[in-house]
Amino acid sequence: MQSSAGHPDLATLKTIRSLELFSDAQLNDLAQSLTIKVADPGDHIIAAGDTGSYSLYILSGDAISRAVDGVTKPVKNIDNGWLQPIAQLRPSLYDVDAMSEVHYIEISDEKLAELSKALEEENPDIELQFIDQGETANRLTNELFQDILNENISLPTLPDIVVKVQQEFAREDFEIDRIHDLIRTDPVITAYLLKHANSPLYQGLSPVESLRQAMVRLGMKAVQSHIVIIAATRLFQEKSVGMKKRMRELWKNSRRVAAFSRVLAGKSGIFDPDAAQMAGLLSDLGVIAILEYAQEHSDQYGDEQELDQTVKALRPQINSLLLQKWNLGDELVTVGEESRSWFRNPSVSTDLCDLVLVARYHSYLGTERASQLPLLSKMPAFYKLKLTDFSPQDSIEFLKESQDEVAAVEQMLGSI
Numbered sequence: 001m002q003s004s005a006g007h008p009d010l011a012t013l014k015t016i017r018s019l020e021l022f023s024d025a026q027l028n029d030l031a032q033s034l035t036i037k038v039a040d041p042g043d044h045i046i047a048a049g050d051t052g053s054y055s056l057y058i059l060s061g062d063a064i065s066r067a068v069d070g071v072t073k074p075v076k077n078i079d080n081g082w083l084q085p086i087a088q089l090r091p092s093l094y095d096v097d098a099m100s101e102v103h104y105i106e107i108s109d110e111k112l113a114e115l116s117k118a119l120e121e122e123n124p125d126i127e128l129q130f131i132d133q134g135e136t137a138n139r140l141t142n143e144l145f146q147d148i149l150n151e152n153i154s155l156p157t158l159p160d161i162v163v164k165v166q167q168e169f170a171r172e173d174f175e176i177d178r179i180h181d182l183i184r185t186d187p188v189i190t191a192y193l194l195k196h197a198n199s200p201l202y203q204g205l206s207p208v209e210s211l212r213q214a215m216v217r218l219g220m221k222a223v224q225s226h227i228v229i230i231a232a233t234r235l236f237q238e239k240s241v242g243m244k245k246r247m248r249e250l251w252k253n254s255r256r257v258a259a260f261s262r263v264l265a266g267k268s269g270i271f272d273p274d275a276a277q278m279a280g281l282l283s284d285l286g287v288i289a290i291l292e293y294a295q296e297h298s299d300q301y302g303d304e305q306e307l308d309q310t311v312k313a314l315r316p317q318i319n320s321l322l323l324q325k326w327n328l329g330d331e332l333v334t335v336g337e338e339s340r341s342w343f344r345n346p347s348v349s350t351d352l353c354d355l356v357l358v359a360r361y362h363s364y365l366g367t368e369r370a371s372q373l374p375l376l377s378k379m380p381a382f383y384k385l386k387l388t389d390f391s392p393q394d395s396i397e398f399l400k401e402s403q404d405e406v407a408a409v410e411q412m413l414g415s416i
Contacts, residue, residue, distance in 0.1 A: 005036045007293040008059070008105055016057060016107075017082045021378050026115050035107050039098040046087045046096040049145055051122045051313045053109040055085035055343075065094040068149050084346070089316055089337055091145055095321075112343050116378035138306040141313050144293055145362045148317055155289050155322050156173030162231045166327070169224050176220070183227075184211050192230050193218065196255040199412045228412070229278055229329065235288050237416045250291075251416045253363070254284050259409035260359035263402045268385050272396075277409065279332055279352050280359055283339045286318030287311055298382055316340075345380035354381035365399055 012222035013027045020028070036059065045063055046056060058077035064085065066072045075086050075096060087096050129346055145155045165182050168174050183189050190211050190268070198207050202222075208214045215223050236251045257300050261280030265271040290311050319336030331352050338344050339356040358381050364370050376382050 005038050005103060007031050008034055008036055012059065012083075015081070015083045018055075018112075018343045018380050020345075021380065021383055022115065026337075029127050030107070030111065030115055033111060034107065036105055038101050039102040039104065041098055041100055043098045043102075044095060045098055045102060045104060046092050046094070048093060048095050048149070050087075051091045052106075053090070053143075054106045055088060055109075055406040056104055056106050057083045057085060059083070059105065062099040063096055063102055064099055065096050067094055088341075089320070091313060091317060093149065093317070109341075109343070113372070113374040116374035139308055140297065140306055141310040142295060143297060144290065144314055145308060145317075147293075148314070148321070153289070153293065153318075153321070155318075155325050156235050156292075158228075158231050158326055159234070161189065162227055165227050166224075169220075176215070179220075179223070180212055180215060183215075183223075189227065189230055193223065193226060196412060200408050201412060218274075221272055225274040225278040228326075229281055232282055232285055233413070233416070235285070236407060243295055246291055247288070248416060250287055252283065254281050255410050255413045256363040256406070256415060257281070257356065257360050258413065259406040260362050260402075261356050262409050263405050264355055264359050264362070264385070269357065270350060270385070271352060276352065276355055276359075277337045280356050281361070281413070282323065282328070282332060283317065283335050283356050284315065286320070286322045286336060287315055289318050289322060290314060342379055342381075345384075348384075350381070350384040354384050357381040358385055362399060367395070 008031050010024060010027055010031060013031055019027060019030075039061075045058075048068065058075065063075040063077075063086070064072045067076055077084055077086055087094055093162070125314045144153070161182065165179060168179050183193070193211060193214045194208065196202060199218045202217055204217060208217055236254075238246055238336065258277045258280035262273045262277040265273040265276035291307075294307050294310065320333055323333045323336045334351065335353045335356050338353050339360060342357065342361075344353065344357070357379065361373060361376060361379070361382075364373055
């Protein structure tokens with residue numbers, strides 16, 4: 001039976017890493033809005049299928065996570081002295097049950113976004129606004145989630161040629177000649193690499209005319225990234241007429257996040273621009289699978305709003321499954337899962353997901369989505385990228401200064 005035990009204190013909130021950029025006054029305000037909840041042994045703390053937009057922190061007590069197949073494991077709530085959110089991926093694939101009396105708090109994403117702007121100088125360009133997505137999962141969401149749990153969902157696969165090239169790259173002693181010979185069997189990939197090697201982002205003193213010259217100019221890391229980008233681009237194109245409008249919008253948004261990821265990678269000096277561009281483009285790739293599912297199960301949803309709710313609820317899960325299926329590595333899987341979690345902060349060091357988060361933030365400025373953004377300076381990802389000299393006005397200036405480079409990347413990626 002669930003009960004409550006007052007409010008958390010300031011010291012407790014200071015053990016949550018994602019809150020470290022907030023002032024004591026802001027944290028005290030947050031503390032007063034939170035209630036410490038108490039779960040008895042056997043109580044559900046989180047139920048499988050939970051789609052709530054919040055982070056849950058266990059303050060004391062023991063809990064286990066229980067998968068659909070019955071496998072259980074202890075829940076780890078502390079890492080190096082910091083409280084960690086549990087079962088963060090939504091919808092949850094696990095039940096989390098109390099094994100002893102458990103004290104915990106839930107912090108909503110909306111509350112953090114509101115708090116990020118409190119006591120700060122007002123930014124006239126961004127007004128905070130939240131859109132109610134509805135608490136009850138619709139039929140399409142329920143059906144798709146059950147298929148995820150039962151591993152009964154079809155996900156797009158990589159073309160054979162891309163798989164072969166990736167396998168060659170995975171070898172410690174990979175051979176450039178072998179990769180060249182594989183790529184030249186595919187005229188589309190060959191033409192793509194030649195086009196990009198001659199684009200303003202890579203252009204040298206003279207144009208390249210052969211695949212081998214293109215590979216040398218781009219470099220092997222860039223070739224590897226672009227091979228995956230080509231495969232992803234094909235997925236956006238190979239869609240039915242019914243989803244064409246949505247697919248174009250998805251491509252436009254993904255392409256813009258990719259462009260800002262590339263530009264910010266260059267500015268930060270930490271990440272490879274080609275890898276960053278690929279991560280940005282793939283960050284919403286799983287939405288394609290959701291749209292395909294909706295097309296195949298058109299009887300499961302009544303209108304576009306319900307489809308929007310399904311995309312919002314299941315995007316991170318499908319992103320994760322697809323990027324794992326493509327064997328693209330844990331870092332890109334994390335991008336797929338968490339690159340919309342404005343206040344994520346699992347470690348002190350920065351990662352590719354931090355970069356894509358800040359890129360996504362800037363891609364929203366100047367659009368209707370800007371109304372849903374938190375204060376940039378309170379985002380842990382922004383702080384870890386060491387871009388702290390940015391004020392809100394600096395961000396607007398950055399948009400102006402980088403628009404030509406962003407446009408060049410978007411042009412290079414093309415339209416569908």
